[in-house]
Each structure stands twice: as structure tokens, then as C-alpha cells.
Amino acid sequence: MSAKNAFYAQSGGVTAVINASACGVLETARQHPDRIDKVYAGRNGIIGALTEDLTDTSAESDEAIAALRYTPSGAFGSCRYKLKSLEANRREYERLIEVFRAHDIGYFFYNGGGDSADTCYKVSQLSASLGYPVQAIHIPKTVDNDLPITDNCPGFGSVAKYIATSTLEASFDVRSMAKTSTKVFVLEVMGRHAGWIAAAGALAEDHGIPVLVLFPEVEFDQTRFLAAVQEKVERHGFCTVVVSEGAHHPDGRFLAEQGTRDAFGHAQLGGAAPVVANMVKEAFGYKFHWAVADYLQRAARHLASKTDVEQAYAMGRAGVEFALAGHNAVMPTVRRLSNDPYAWEVGEAPLAEVANVEKFMPKEFISADGYGITQACKDYLIPLIQGEDYPPFEHGLPKYVTLQNRAVERRLGLFEVE
Amino acid sequence: MSAKNAFYAQSGGVTAVINASACGVLETARQHPDRIDKVYAGRNGIIGALTEDLTDTSAESDEAIAALRYTPSGAFGSCRYKLKSLEANRREYERLIEVFRAHDIGYFFYNGGGDSADTCYKVSQLSASLGYPVQAIHIPKTVDNDLPITDNCPGFGSVAKYIATSTLEASFDVRSMAKTSTKVFVLEVMGRHAGWIAAAGALAEDHGIPVLVLFPEVEFDQTRFLAAVQEKVERHGFCTVVVSEGAHHPDGRFLAEQGTRDAFGHAQLGGAAPVVANMVKEAFGYKFHWAVADYLQRAARHLASKTDVEQAYAMGRAGVEFALAGHNAVMPTVRRLSNDPYAWEVGEAPLAEVANVEKFMPKEFISADGYGITQACKDYLIPLIQGEDYPPFEHGLPKYVTLQNRAVERRLGLFEVE
Known part of the structure; x- marks a missing residue:
């Protein structure tokens, strides 16, 4: 051969x-x-x-x-x-x-x-x-971890480690500030349809952090969510919310949609965090901070x-x-x-x-109240961020490398991509 | 004694x-x-x-x-x-x-x-x-590095390292995507009055990244800024904008002000990134992504x-x-x-x-066009992120520590803080 x-x-x-x-x-x-x-x-x-x-x-x-x-x-x-x-x-x-x-x-x-x-x-x-x-x-x-058959997708473990670590670190920060300042921190993460990345934020919970996750798999219920925030803040003095960019209302509208679409016709999202933060502020007057991790999360080598x-x-x-x-x-x-x-x-x-084929979070990975993850989910996630x-x-x-990317000589005529 | x-x-x-x-x-x-x-x-x-x-x-x-x-x-x-x-x-x-x-x-x-x-x-x-x-x-x-007399403030070097690294990483990402997707990435960083943190983003420039910085020290000029973005995108195919939360219009209005104020009467900021990103989109139609680092940057131990x-x-x-x-x-x-x-x-x-007393960026640290940093600034910054x-x-x-914080027995009556 x-x-x-x-x-x-x-x-x-x-x-x-x-x-x-x-x-x-x-x-x-x-x-x-x-x-x-x-x-x-x-x-x-x-x-x-x-x-x-x-x-x-x-x-x-x-x-x-x-x-x-x-x-x-x-x-x-x-x-x-x-x-x-x-x-x-x-x-x-x-x-x-x-x-x-x-x-x-x-x-x-x-x-x-x-x-x-x-x-x-x-x-x-x-x-x-x-x-x-x-x-x-x-x-x-x-990063979305949404391919079928494979147990997980390369790219996901690193973004999960980044989001879990960032949630933990920022939550320690909020805990420090909560007495006279920020009581609610909202972190927006990637995940249009599958809440795998958002789930990683909930790993901070085992380190003493009150976390609420808004998954794309769970329809958003404002009244119930606000009650959950209030309960966490009253009990712990602060609360961290990890919101997936794909979190949406029962009618399918994303919490924040910029109204533009990418080349595949997918809605281009962003801005769920400020929406959620302002919602909490209006309901309770809690001072808030919010972050949108965007490319930082998937590039964080x-x-x-x-x-x-x-x-x-x-x-x-x-x-x-x-x-x-x-x-x-x-x-x-x-x-x-x-x-x-x-x-x-x-x-x-x-x-x-x-x-x-898209793989979503299994139901048994999301806690009964819809705002957290189960032990089965932790058992799944923890090895991947090891x-x-x-x-x-x-x-x-x-010290990252930029290749030379030397061009191969063309042998054919031009071709226009549609 | x-x-x-x-x-x-x-x-x-x-x-x-x-x-x-x-x-x-x-x-x-x-x-x-x-x-x-x-x-x-x-x-x-x-x-x-x-x-x-x-x-x-x-x-x-x-x-x-x-x-x-x-x-x-x-x-x-x-x-x-x-x-x-x-x-x-x-x-x-x-x-x-x-x-x-x-x-x-x-x-x-x-x-x-x-x-x-x-x-x-x-x-x-x-x-x-x-x-x-x-x-x-x-x-x-x-983190703002704005105390006088001391050459720098503890807290700043780490946030500078985080912002420089994140700008570099996210810009590599944008560079990969620019052909058919994102051409402009906007990262919002802390710094109400002093552009020290934003300046750190410009360190990615020496790694082949076209970066434009919007400093609080430089009045925002939309026409000139958009021309600079267009020039970078046309030359490099993409561009990264690092915008300080304190970037403002000539009349003093912040690029994005949430309208609330903290306990010291400081305006609570956030949201300059989406404003800048949408401005670029409207002018040129470039697909964009934006991130707001917020607490992630100052907590990133x-x-x-x-x-x-x-x-x-x-x-x-x-x-x-x-x-x-x-x-x-x-x-x-x-x-x-x-x-x-x-x-x-x-x-x-x-x-x-x-x-x-607040220490601002010296004029000689900001490049002549107002969108970058000088060699003197790099010489100042690089040791601090080492x-x-x-x-x-x-x-x-x-594995972060949470202290016991055992209370000291009170010896006095209660006191109400105003």
C-alpha cells in the first residue's frame, strides 16, 4: 500500500x-x-x-x-x-x-x-x-459535551474545570463582600441546549457555596427562582447563580436573546446574566455583580x-x-x-x-428542585476536571505557539463558497 | 513593654x-x-x-x-x-x-x-x-493599582496577569473563528478611574494580537474608535477590544452605567462590553462576542x-x-x-x-493614538505579572481554606452602625 x-x-x-x-x-x-x-x-x-x-x-x-x-x-x-x-x-x-x-x-x-x-x-x-x-x-x-455515544467530549472537561473554579473563587469573593455590598453574583456560561457547563458551577456547592443553576433543560419560573434566591441569601448571606446562555422561559424565549443568528441559524445569545441580576435586584434590592465568561471559558488553556x-x-x-x-x-x-x-x-x-444527535443532561443528574445537581452528576463530572x-x-x-501555516501550492482554479 | x-x-x-x-x-x-x-x-x-x-x-x-x-x-x-x-x-x-x-x-x-x-x-x-x-x-x-507613592498595589499584579492571559487566550480563539464567524471580541475589565487593568490586556499585542484598549483616562470618540476597529479587522481579520468599566464619553457619561450607586456614592458600573460590541456590529456588521470578567478577574487566585x-x-x-x-x-x-x-x-x-489620593496611568504609558500602551508601560507591567x-x-x-472564625466574647453593649 x-x-x-x-x-x-x-x-x-x-x-x-x-x-x-x-x-x-x-x-x-x-x-x-x-x-x-x-x-x-x-x-x-x-x-x-x-x-x-x-x-x-x-x-x-x-x-x-x-x-x-x-x-x-x-x-x-x-x-x-x-x-x-x-x-x-x-x-x-x-x-x-x-x-x-x-x-x-x-x-x-x-x-x-x-x-x-x-x-x-x-x-x-x-x-x-x-x-x-x-x-x-x-x-x-x-465544550458543550453534547455528542452522543462518547461518555464525554474533549473540550468539556477543561471548560468545566474553569467554570467550577471560577464559580468557587468568585463566590468566595461575594461571601467576603456580602455584609455591606454584593449579595448575589450571577455568572453566565455557555450551553445553548445542554446544561453540562452550567452543572459544573454547582461543584462549588461542596465547598460551602450556595449555588443556584439555571439549566436550559429546566423551564425558567421567575417566582420560584426568586424564592430560591431569597432563601439562600437569608440563610447564607449571599448566593451565586450560574445561568446557562440557553436558559429560557416556558414559551421558548431565551432569558436574553440578542436577536441575531449565526451561520447555522442558531440564535446568538448573550446577556442572560444582567437580566437575571436585575430581576433579583428589583425583587429584593440586593446589590449584585454579574459576569459573562464567554470565550474566556473555552479558551482558558x-x-x-x-x-x-x-x-x-x-x-x-x-x-x-x-x-x-x-x-x-x-x-x-x-x-x-x-x-x-x-x-x-x-x-x-x-x-x-x-x-x-444532541445529548442533553439526563434527568437524574438534575436535582429535584431543578437548581442543582445530584450525586450521580458529581460522580460523572469530577473525574473530567481532574x-x-x-x-x-x-x-x-x-507561551502559546502560532504555526507558520505555510501554504500548499494550488493546483486548481478558484472556487467560491456559497 | x-x-x-x-x-x-x-x-x-x-x-x-x-x-x-x-x-x-x-x-x-x-x-x-x-x-x-x-x-x-x-x-x-x-x-x-x-x-x-x-x-x-x-x-x-x-x-x-x-x-x-x-x-x-x-x-x-x-x-x-x-x-x-x-x-x-x-x-x-x-x-x-x-x-x-x-x-x-x-x-x-x-x-x-x-x-x-x-x-x-x-x-x-x-x-x-x-x-x-x-x-x-x-x-x-x-486591584485598581491606584494608591499613590507605592510603585504598585498588591492585588493588581494578579488581576493584570489574569487579564493579559485571558485576552491572549480569547484572542487566539477569535483568530480561529474570524473567517466565518466572530471578528471582534470585547472584554470588559475593572477600573473605574484608572486604566491599569485595561492596560494589561494590551500585553497580548506582543504575541501577535491586534488589541484596542478603551481607557478611562482617554475620552471616548466613537468615530475614531470605529475607524481603528475597521483598520485592525481589515489588516488582521479580527480585533480584540479591552474596555475599562470606567471608559466614558467626553461629557462624563460612562459607556454603560446601571444607574445605581454603592455605599461610597460611586456609580455601579457594568455593561460597557455589550455597548461597544453592538456599536461595532451596527457600523460594520461584524459578528462579535463579548465577555465581562467582573469578580472572576480579581478572585482568580x-x-x-x-x-x-x-x-x-x-x-x-x-x-x-x-x-x-x-x-x-x-x-x-x-x-x-x-x-x-x-x-x-x-x-x-x-x-x-x-x-x-488616586494614582492614574501616566500620560507616557498610553500610546499616542490613545488605544494602546507604550514600551515604558510594558516595562512597568511585565515584572508585576512574573x-x-x-x-x-x-x-x-x-483547595482554598475557610477559617473557623471563632467569635471573641463580647464585653460591651450593642452598637448600631449608621
Whole structure:
């Protein structure tokens, strides 16, 4: 079997550890020069493939590739772009094959979440539908932890560790101030449909912090929520509220919606925290503070979970190993073997069962009152935030790598992405 | 000389390292049992003294006191409460003396910012005006870095490290997303009047990040700002804006004011980030994300600056040493000896020159266009964010200490704080 080139790209919202997966892919590929010649990275995800905008990772030093393990964000650029069906946009699929053929690409590694798994699945069907041999492997990534089958998603453990730590730290702050100043602190976190990230905030509870979580899975009830806040403040002197950006009223309206939509038609959210904070202020006059963590939470490589980094790397490595073993249309997964001591192994899922399926918080992970998490949820979460994996620092700041991203010479004409 | 008891309290907004100063005070006091018997901590700052709400730190183990060094927030509770003048509220001063006398307090250590220095200065004058011998020492603390005389304030270095790191990390994220999604990221940081914290965000610039800073020291000019954003986005594909909560229009209106005021009459701010983000969106249609760091920034002990932790501890230790040397109405300071290699020593400032004086960014620290920092500013900032000083972690979260705070038996009647 002669060596083929591989294509790797990152898609969707990036994370603190998606580059650790890239590191796993690239380091593993470099160990198999007989099977994988060059790995070309697509600039900005699938758009790089469509527009033949490729960078040659073989131009990067081993040191630079190793530094990806501790560099947050997507080193090759990401995209929010979903391939339509073959029927709806045959032109794009034919272009992909043209690019793959021009650059002798036999392996397609796509690193992303649910929408990206769909894109990867469509690519995996090219062999059958358009007669071009390519093996497509999806590498899981999403801070939202909403992919099915896999026990958890690389990217989530680190954001969970960040939100749990930040909730704990800010709550200690509020506790200090509550006598004469701030009594309620509201932290807004990511999670459009699934409350996994918000759930992590509730881990501060075991450290003496009164926390109320507003999950997207639980319809917001203002009267009941305000009563819960009042009860916490009267008992503890203060209260922390962790609100998911996806928290919504019974009629589906988000607590705060900016009214704009992203490329996938998802509502662009933000601003639930000030809404909740002002609601509390109006009801009780409590002085409040609020924070919106936004990109800080998913980019916080300085506080990554060691477990998460290891799993992100392992998913990248397994993706290459699956490809070398001849697999197609699959995704490596994390399979949990036990909670305590935590043990896991790499599993494998068919992409057909992953694409476009969202995993929500199980009902038994949310406490009866809807504002907290159960012991089962803690048992699930705690292993995922285990361990620290600090990046190197220089002059007081993390020393993250920016790759050269040397362009691969174009062999084809231009192509306009719609 | 017989041993006296000491009073220690924390005041104003707390920081990631104010407890490191407490640690310095308490560990140093424990080394001088012949001069300092017990250290009583005031619950919630000066309010604890006025209401005789004291806790006995001698009940805490050496291990618990040592853990204060890596625990953020104020372990004894803080307050926003400023003593009026002796003429305006003689009742409070007489009460303080009554409490000091009842508990044999000869040393008063007050750990806070400019308003707290004023309170401490007033207490230092009690000997003269009311004939009670007490030595009052102020221990500097403020994330805003706005105290005069001292080269910098404990608390600032850690928030600067957090904001510089977060700006860098989130900007890497935006850079990944910019092709098809977010092009402008806005991070709102603390700093009502002084732009020191915002300035730290500009340190990401040397790591290839296009950053625009909106300082409180520079009047906001919407047209000029939008042109600067457009220029950055066109050149780099993306742009990060770090906006100080104190950024304001030429007429003095803050970019976003919630309309409420705190106990000192300061406007309570928040929400400049969404205002700026929407302004950019309306002008150019750029997709944006915004974050408000709020308490996360000043509580982030997990990313404290080692320099800051050491200085915070040293200020606490020096405060006790000054007291033992018979000083009154002073504050230990950081005196910078050189930038590179960074060297500093403990200095001493008279409280009369510290109280109520705010230090702003020098003009020569802000770049000519008003949106960045100069090399002189970088030379000033970089030593302050040097080094990491991670707290211990357990089960994935920092292991912070909560003290017992055992109450000291009351000897006096109740007292109502106005």
C-alpha cells in the first residue's frame, strides 16, 4: 500500500484542547510515514478543502507540533459551515473530490462537534456516491459535551474545570463582600441546549457555596427562582447563580436573546446574566455583580483539565489509528470504565449515529428542585476536571505557539463558497 | 513593654492576594508573642471593630493561616464603609476606643485601598485627639493599582496577569473563528478611574494580537474608535477590544452605567462590553462576542502572579514590623529598584499622603493614538505579572481554606452602625 496524504481540519467553536487533538493526529501520522505522507491542514475547516486553501504541516518542527498540546484555539482556523446534502449541493462534493485528487488525499480527519460530524459523515460517503476512495474519521470536540455515544467530549472537561473554579473563587469573593455590598453574583456560561457547563458551577456547592443553576433543560419560573434566591441569601448571606446562555422561559424565549443568528441559524445569545441580576435586584434590592465568561471559558488553556488534555490527544491519535486500520465513517469515543478510581478507554462510534444527535443532561443528574445537581452528576463530572496541565509561561504569559501555516501550492482554479 | 493585642481587618473590594497579606500579618505577629498577644480580626472590616464583632485568629492552626497565602477573597469578610470625620461622627470614634480598650488592642492593621487608607488614617489620629494609644498601619491592597507613592498595589499584579492571559487566550480563539464567524471580541475589565487593568490586556499585542484598549483616562470618540476597529479587522481579520468599566464619553457619561450607586456614592458600573460590541456590529456588521470578567478577574487566585503574592505577603509582614518599631499612621510600599532584572524593596509612606489620593496611568504609558500602551508601560507591567504561584488542587478544584472564625466574647453593649 503506497502512502497517501491526509487532510486535517478544525470546525465549529474551538476549545482549550482542540489543538491537543491536532497534536495527537499529527504526531501519530508522523510515526507512519510509510502510510501517511503529508498531512495538509485545511485553513478554516472544510472551507480550506473547498477553496484549496491548505497548509503543509510537514513544514512545522516537531517542537511546534508538540506545543499544540498546550495551545488553546484552532491553530489552522475553524469555520461554521455545514455541507448541504449531495442532492442539494453536488457542486461542493465534486469540488472536494477534485481537491482530494489533486493533492492525493486518502484520509480525511475532521475535528469538531455535532454539525461537523455531519459534514464528516457526508464526506465519508464520497467513496460510495462519487467513486473516490477516502476514509473520513471524525475527532470529537465540543465544550458543550453534547455528542452522543462518547461518555464525554474533549473540550468539556477543561471548560468545566474553569467554570467550577471560577464559580468557587468568585463566590468566595461575594461571601467576603456580602455584609455591606454584593449579595448575589450571577455568572453566565455557555450551553445553548445542554446544561453540562452550567452543572459544573454547582461543584462549588461542596465547598460551602450556595449555588443556584439555571439549566436550559429546566423551564425558567421567575417566582420560584426568586424564592430560591431569597432563601439562600437569608440563610447564607449571599448566593451565586450560574445561568446557562440557553436558559429560557416556558414559551421558548431565551432569558436574553440578542436577536441575531449565526451561520447555522442558531440564535446568538448573550446577556442572560444582567437580566437575571436585575430581576433579583428589583425583587429584593440586593446589590449584585454579574459576569459573562464567554470565550474566556473555552479558551482558558491555563486552567485545562489534565484528563481532558489526555483524552483530546488520545482522540486525535485514535483517529489516525482507525484510519490506518482501514476504518471509515467512525469517531473515536471516550468509554468510561469506572468513576472512582476513574478509568476509561478509547471506543469507536459509527458516524451515522453521531451526526446531528444532541445529548442533553439526563434527568437524574438534575436535582429535584431543578437548581442543582445530584450525586450521580458529581460522580460523572469530577473525574473530567481532574488534574492540572499548565502551559509553560514566559515573561508572565503562557507561551502559546502560532504555526507558520505555510501554504500548499494550488493546483486548481478558484472556487467560491456559497 | 507588655504585650498588647492587635486588630486586623480587610476593607473594600477583595483580591486574589489580600489573604496573602493577612497571612503575612498573622505569621509575623505569631513570631512576636512577647509584643503581640492575640490578633483579633474584625468581621467585615471596620464594622467588626465598631460592633465588637471580632474573631480570634489564635484559634486557627498554623496550617490554616499558611493556607491564607493561596486563598483568594477576604477570609474575615470585608466592607464598604468609610468613617466620617471626628467632627461629623464623634460617636463612632468613641466606640472604637471603647472596643480597643475592652480588648486591650494596641495595634490596628487595616488592609485596603484609598478609602480604607482614609479610615486607617483617622484611626491613627485617635491617640492625639481622644487620648487612646493605638498604632494604625495601613496594608495596601487594590486591584485598581491606584494608591499613590507605592510603585504598585498588591492585588493588581494578579488581576493584570489574569487579564493579559485571558485576552491572549480569547484572542487566539477569535483568530480561529474570524473567517466565518466572530471578528471582534470585547472584554470588559475593572477600573473605574484608572486604566491599569485595561492596560494589561494590551500585553497580548506582543504575541501577535491586534488589541484596542478603551481607557478611562482617554475620552471616548466613537468615530475614531470605529475607524481603528475597521483598520485592525481589515489588516488582521479580527480585533480584540479591552474596555475599562470606567471608559466614558467626553461629557462624563460612562459607556454603560446601571444607574445605581454603592455605599461610597460611586456609580455601579457594568455593561460597557455589550455597548461597544453592538456599536461595532451596527457600523460594520461584524459578528462579535463579548465577555465581562467582573469578580472572576480579581478572585482568580489560580492564576496569581508570584511577584504579587510575594509582595502582598511582604506588605503584611512589613506592617507588623513597622508597628513593632513604634511607627504610626504609615503604610508599607513597594519601591521599585530596577525593571530588568526586576528588583524591589519595602518602603514606607505616611498615611496623610496616601488617603484619598488616586494614582492614574501616566500620560507616557498610553500610546499616542490613545488605544494602546507604550514600551515604558510594558516595562512597568511585565515584572508585576512574573511567575506563577498555583494553589494546591484536590478533586479537580483549588483547595482554598475557610477559617473557623471563632467569635471573641463580647464585653460591651450593642452598637448600631449608621
